[in-house]
Amino acid sequence: MKAAVVEFPGSNCDHDAFEWASRLFHIPTELVWHTETHLKGADLVILPGGFSYGDYLRCGAMAARAPVMDAVIEHAKSGGLVIGICNGFQILCEVGLLPGALLRNQGLAFLCQDVYLRCETSKSPFSRHVGKGTVLRLPIAHHDGNYFTDPKTLKRLQREERILFRYVNPNGDVNEAWNVNGSLDAIAGVLSEGRNVLGMMPHPERASEAVLGNEDGAAILRSALKTLEAAHA
């Protein structure tokens, strides 16, 4: 079991993601520079958060055109696991591995705070061991996390149970006041058609350690890890 964290110029959660996999989960992890063309045999690819190319033009737009993305696409197409967090989610949408786009937050301001997420399905490698209905508390830190897609795609996402996380209140109910960035249908995380690619705005890697006061994020990587281990066994 190996992981790779892809680094673009301007990425600033690359080392957080690296530590998440390597220090907290003891997964052998490599950093992969955006100009490279393979992923060093990784089973799990993480596209980290944080301002690739300064978020200039559109968040994730320039990163999506980097050479390394061909390898990421190939990895995803062959069923490999990919998690895009925050800017990584934006990149996955830009490159077409996930549907939709992330618009400016509805209040226009950058938002850094904790949010509550409800896990909507356990049918994915990232949630199998989280459990449907589980409420997680995770931090967000983004300017453009307002998920949008056309009505047809939205219906399809709903029908195919590809909405993995929704913003909810602490009791686990969808409520516009708690959908802080104004996302369509309170969507915080979506899965690809093959369910092997996950994009999410909140940062599980920032909430996986007791010393930081919150370990809710660990469940997502733990689930992915267990799934991969089961597949390898």
Next chain:
Amino acid sequence: MHEPEVTEALALSHGLSAEEWRTLLERLGRTPSFTELGIFSVMWSEHCCYKSSRVHLKKFPTQGPQVLQGPGENAGVVDIGDGWAVCFKMESHNHPSYIEPYQGAATGVGGILRDVFTMGARPVANLNGLHFGSPNHPKTPALMRGVVAGVGDYGNCVGVPTVGGQVFFHPCYDGNILVNAFTLGVLRSDRIFRGSASGVGNTVWYVGNKTGRDGIHGATMASAEFSEASEEKRPTVQVGDPFTEKRLLEACLELMEKDVIVGIQDMGAAGLTSSSFEMAARAGSGIRLDLDAVPLREEGLTPYEMLLSESQERMLIVAASGHEEDVKSLFAKWGLEASPVGSVTDSGRAEIFWKGEKVADLPVDLVVDDAPAYDRPALERRDFKERLHLDLSTIPDCRDPEETLLQLMGSVDLCSRRWVYRQYDHTVRTNTVAGPGSDAAIVRIKGTSKAVALSLDVNPRYCRLDPYEGAKHAVAEAARNVSCSGALPLAVTDCLNYGNPEKPEVMWEFRRSIEGLSDACRELDTPVVSGNVSFYNETNSEGIYPTPSIAMAGLIEDVSKAVPSHFQQKGDAVLLLGRTDGHLGASEYLWAVHAVEKGAPPPLDWDREKALQKLLRDLASEGKVHSLHDCSDGGLAVALAECCLGERSRLGVTASLQARSHRLDELLFGEDASRALASCSPDIVQPVVNKAREAGIEATLVGTVGGDRFVVNVDGQRLVDLDVGRLRSTWENGLKRVVGG
């Protein structure tokens, strides 16, 4: 090249005084060229050479076993043990932020980040101190929105968490807001880099953004008063480019791992000029620059413009010769250009060439070390004694403490800062153990069990009423906040914001502040390791209150012992540590409720303060307490309420106080120094009280944590009984009244 003739009149219009101009002519032995005049005008400006403050700054204690680098470099460095060190500094970006709040604040953050990574440290935490005019002033909301977005967007993009700070409102800042930015970085204590140009023949590299006509004379602008005219006559505003900053940061830190860099400095105020002259001055060397090699963003820049440009995100690096390819390829990896623009010489001169012509040839020491320094006249403020006197008999006691408390909790100075810090990424880098909202921010140091605790403080009202005592309080409060988290205060950086130093009353405020800061830092054993002075915060002759922002860094050896500020556990006992004398002078209560700004700041007794802070740290390290919160602006009632308003904890409290001989407002809202609130398990109250007594600190059981109401009884009478939710919404909506939304 056609250049203006250099005359005394031109020199004066460049901000030099007649006397400085005479000195210059005499020492140089000739009339400077136009380019050279430009160099003198910035290097001898207040902003660059600290001419009004230098003699006074010498009074600071700057040494101690923990100090690895004191003032004089780009930032100070402090040892935190086991081979690790922290590097930090604070800087003002006041004038640019008033002119263009978003870009001014953003580039302020950019500048301080460069000062810190220049030293070889990886920036891990930012703080910001913001002072705005009256909430009712028509410019305040837009300035606030712009500044906060600017601070946030820049730090967020670079990926350095903004973990704390201060926001203060007062009409004295109506025409001169303050934006003070602080960065702390982490480094190995044997890998400190300095801004020194040594090694004859070594190459001088220019890296980062190209040079445009940005901010020419920014340094001189920061050295003069504002007037309506100067609001019109603006230089090209610098635009921040955090993406390039991030790449510069990574590239420089990566290059520092190889043994290539001899000296490095960012191009801040006065750009290429100050960086090259200062680096040569520190090394006692000379420097040769070829301006033809300077990368330009637009055509036709003159040598004068190239030397004075304040384009952002640029660094000057002296690299050992023979490593040219290493330097180039490393920056290329990050999509940045590195251009060789000169070399180190042993001439003691800066020789600057352009198109085959020598456009400047100046002795480095004349420009840097011999810059003017003044001991300007100081005169006690006319109303000083009168305003220290407070006659409480003219002020009615509060009749409805509940109403008064709500008024204070929703007031702009005491309400929640969440509107601000929600726009700042404070969790990136996964080190934030306690972020904004806590007394001190706590940032763990990965790879160790340590954490640093940070607090930024100043109470300008105290400083206006008594600059000496106010300065002492700034240091004491910052240290107390840090001690509340369980950390040992190590050292401070300051940002000294004042009016026009040519006015004796301003100079008096400045000198008294320096004395107060110096005494406080000596008492608390927290030397000053870096800092910044911003004078001329005046508009149409109206100056700001003396505002010495203090940022304190402290060390927690074992991060698992860090203590939060808010109540954690239902049933816990609440103890007040320290003595309540009911001091109302200079208080937030008098200002917010009675619009009175009078009286002396609370007396500060060093023995008591030090004993309290040691007690706080001991309680923390022994794991006896669940929370510690400093009791300062707003007094005891406000501090109690704040303990209930944590991001994550939602606990009420029932407190029972004794008025003794005090008025109610004295008891509830007096701001006696050297106090803190502790919460602990009820069964260890007695050991905690005993421990406090041994330390000579009064400890009083004042209440019990729990429930969803905030209750205060005085002498058995229930005076406050509020739903915590109501308290919270009042407190959280305070800033929205200013900025909307």
Next chain:
Amino acid sequence: MKARVHVFLKDGVFDPQGKAVSQALQGLGFSEVHSVRQGKFFDIDTGTVPGEEQEGRLEDYCRKLLANPVIESFSVEVVEP
């Protein structure tokens, strides 16, 4: 050539910035404002591009980078061939 490219949100895509601008204008007393949509434009300066290829090239810029087809449309205009 010198060219100007406009990139704008497709109809039906929510435009939080445009909405905020229109509310702010109304708040300033410009009650006649009904709606605002915000877009980006790019002034592009290039070396010589053969006349018949110019528009195509600009469209390539948009398709390859400047616009996100999921949410955005674009229009191109050669200002100086």
Next chain:
Amino acid sequence: MKARVHVFLKDGVFDPQGKAVSQALQGLGFSEVHSVRQGKFFDIDTGTVPGEEQEGRLEDYCRKLLANPVIESFSVEVVEP
């Protein structure tokens, strides 16, 4: 009326986004690109405004809100009176 307002950085003011876009286009193989400057535009829809007041009104929007006079300039254009 329907109008379009362009807001752009003044000459000489650094445009980091434009610079990054131009580098990205070059990186995608469009080596002919020399420079890009990025701006914003607003498509504004209003109730009736008397013909002779239209341009003035648009300029008011810019001065009061849409443009930051310290670093930006603007141009206005009535698309449908």
